[in-house]
Amino acid sequence: MLEVYAFATPNSVKVPIALEELGLDYALRSVNVRQGEQKALDFLALNPNGKVPVLIDPDGPDGRLVLTESAAILIYLAEKTGMLMPSAGEGRARVFEQLFFHASGLGPAFGQSGFFQRFAAEPQPIAIERFSTEAKRTVSVLDRVLAERRFVAGDAFTIADIAHFGWLWRRAFAGVALDDTPNVARWYAEVEARPGVQRAIERVSALVPQDH
Structure with missing residues (x-):
């Protein structure tokens, strides 16, 4: 069975969403990043970068595969199953x-x-302005894309939607709202309502201890 090391983070949630959408069984292993578990030696043996998510596929192309980086995992799962990404052409390029x-x-x-x-240990007004402005700008870019497409890469739901959804799900952390980006708001509501997305959110949210 596939194993996913994750927590309720923007990048972690992407992998369970993909697995739920693909109908693949998986075991979800908690790595509580709030308590620093991503720095434990046993986890660093899986990912020296000390970040979630991590996917373990016991039936990888050359045996047991340990894969890090959410985008790489999404591509791997799409190619493994032949789903959630076109196999060729412009559609694949757009993804x-x-x-x-x-x-x-x-x-x-x-x-x-x-x-x-x-x-930040001390207030950094320049950094806050720089990155909050950039976060809002990138959402505006996505809004223009979605003005012409149902999903971010075209007419079909793909791993590209899953990638963007992860951070939009946690947009409050970045101080981003969707009030001025109606196309993103429309897209977000449609993606969030998907049963597979709901199941994934429920599973990763359950990883957070109830007393925190």
């Missing part, structure tokens, strides 16, 4: 276009915006 936009643009901007607003 990669959005995955790379997320990995290099929207995701980092959201993460840095949230960090400097919430966790």
Whole structure:
């Protein structure tokens, strides 16, 4: 059975969403990043970068596969199953276009915006302004994309939607609202309502201890 090491984080939730949408069985292993469990030696043996998620596939192409980085995991699962990503052509290119936009643009901007607003040891007004502005700008870019498409890469739901959804699910952390981006708001509501997405959110949310 597939194993996923995760917590209730924007990047972690992407993998269970993909697995639920694909109908694959998996075991969800908690890594409580709030308590620093991602720095434990046994976890670092799986991912030296000390981050979730991590996927373990005992039936990988060359045997047991340990894979890190949410975008890489999404691509692997799509290619393993032949689902959630076109096999060729413009549709496939659009999926990669959005995955790379997320990995290099929207995701980092959201993460840095949230960090400097919430966790910086001392207030950093320049950094807060820089990254909060960039986070909102990337959502505006996505809004323009979704003005012409039902989903972020075209007419079909793909792993690119899953990638973007992870951080939009935790947008409050970055101080981002969807009031001025109606196309993103429409898309978000449709994705959030998918049964597989709901199941994944429920499972990762259950990883958070109830007394926290």
